[in-house]
Amino acid sequence: MEKKQNLETICIQAGWQPKKGEPRVLPICQSTTFKYDTSEQMADLFDLKASGYFYTRLQNPTNDSVAAKIAALECGVGAMLTSSGQAATFYAIFNICNAGDHVVSASAIYGGTFNLFAVTMKKLGIDFTFVNQDASDEEIRKAFKPNTKAMFVESISNPGMNVVDIERMAAIAHGEGVPLIVDNTFPTPINFRPFEWGADIIVHSTTKYMDGHAVSLGGAIVDGGKFDWDAHADKFPGLTQPDESYHGLTYTQSFGNTAYLTKAVVQLMRDLGSAQSPQNAFLLNIGLETLHLRMPRHCENAQKVAEYLLSRPEIAWVNYPGLKGNKYYDLAQKYMPGGTCGVMTFGLKGGRDLSVKFMDQLQLIAIVTHVADARTCVLHPASHTHRQLSDEQLTAAGVAPDLIRLSVGIENVNDIIADIEQSLKSI
Ligand SMILES: *Cc1c(COP(=O)(O)O)cnc(C)c1O
Secondary structure (H helix, E strand, O other): OOOOOHHHHHHHHOOOOOOOOOOOOOOOOOOOOOOOOOOOHHHHOOOOOOOOOOEOOOOOOHHHHHHHHHHHHOOOEEEEEOHHHHHHHHHHHHOOOOOEEEEEOOOOOOOOHHHHHHHHHHHHHOOEEEEOOOOOOHHHHHOOOEEEEEEEOOOEOOOOOOOOOHHHHHHHHHOOOEEEEEOOOOOOOHHHHHHHHHHOOEEEEOOOOOOOOOOOOEEEEEEOOOOOOOHHHOOOEEEEEEEHHHHOHHHHHHHHHHHHHHHHHHHHHHHHHOOOOHHHHHHHHHHHHHHHHHHHHHHHHHHHHHHHHOOOOOOOEEEEEOOOOOOOHHHHHOOOOOOOEEEEEEEOHHHHHHHHHHHHHOOOOOOOOOOOOOOOEEOOOOOOOOOOHHHHHHHOOOOOOEEEEEEEOOOOHHHHHHHHHHHHHHH
16 A cells, blocks of 8 residues: 655645656646547446546546545545535535434534524435534433434534544444535644544535635535445445436445545536536636645634633633633644634624724734734624624634624734734724
8 A cells, every 4th residue: 555645745745646758746627628539438427437637627638637636635435526515515414314303413613504404404304403412412312303314513613622532433424324514614634534533525615714815715525435435325325326317327336435426526526516616626726735834824823813812801712622621622633733724713802892992903913804824813793703693603613793804814923913902902
């Protein structure tokens, strides 16, 4: 077996492997389609008898190179890119759930994911039970039903900053015969690799740290290749029984440990079409090349900003898993000893109104609907990303009404702190 390279080298070198005379840098294959010499060659592709490119909605060489890099970073058996993180999450669930099925999800998740699950997927007949991921094993197990097909968590929740006890969640999910799907957007594989702790499927919003420069929307699904679908064949007929749309082919028989990923590409992407543009994949790849340099700086800056905020009399509370005394400090140390990410939340004494005022006075730090960017930015979830949620749902998602989400960038940390200080003094 090939010796596994280190993460830094994978960031730079994995994916595109040029042969003699080919471009050193990943080329953008800006082509919807691919040429063949005979009709039969093309027919074999449509029947999945041969592998190759034929239409960019299903597969594109630029996208596949970038997906291969993400798979290598996560130590998965394969990955696919999607047009957004939302598409990745939807596909990851829909790939193994039909109308009438059920999923157990942590309640502390991204607002967009909550809406997708509780509103849109519910309309498709897929039901979700939201659980407090910090509850006892017994309590969480009560949420599972005979028709439960997956468990979903975020490794670090957005914006609650809850660090999930992934080993425990994997044990619960596997005890119930279902895979654990993990949204690993916030720590990225630089700081946390869920497959090493029992996760089965990983999703990413590559829009965030992976791109890192706020230039292109994207998502990814990574298959860990370890979940034994055939051992629970009756639960996952889509993978273990013939697919009529491919002349009765059975994914687990034909594709072994990449059955899940292959189905997501050849069936869901074929039919739903949320493909990433090759141009965006090219930009994402440039972002990935420096991910290993940026993540430690995000964490270093965030740690200093969190400690600074904690020292200020105007601040009511600071929630950053890197702070000693934080509820998730020990879990963060266990799973992410190199750091968590650059995102934190805090509230001002004076509550919701003062929090909004504070944000309006910031100069360097921008108010944007974004997070995990090279540039420091803030958002007030109760007024922005989570405004559809009731107060009850906000609390369940770990979002206090006065909560400010601060995404610390990679500028000089003294300038970030100076901007916070001038705003605090002006309110
Ligand atoms: C942003 C985000 C998403 C959604 O990703 P998009 O690329 O915006 O569609 C999903 N999960 C988490 C944790 C996110 O931060």
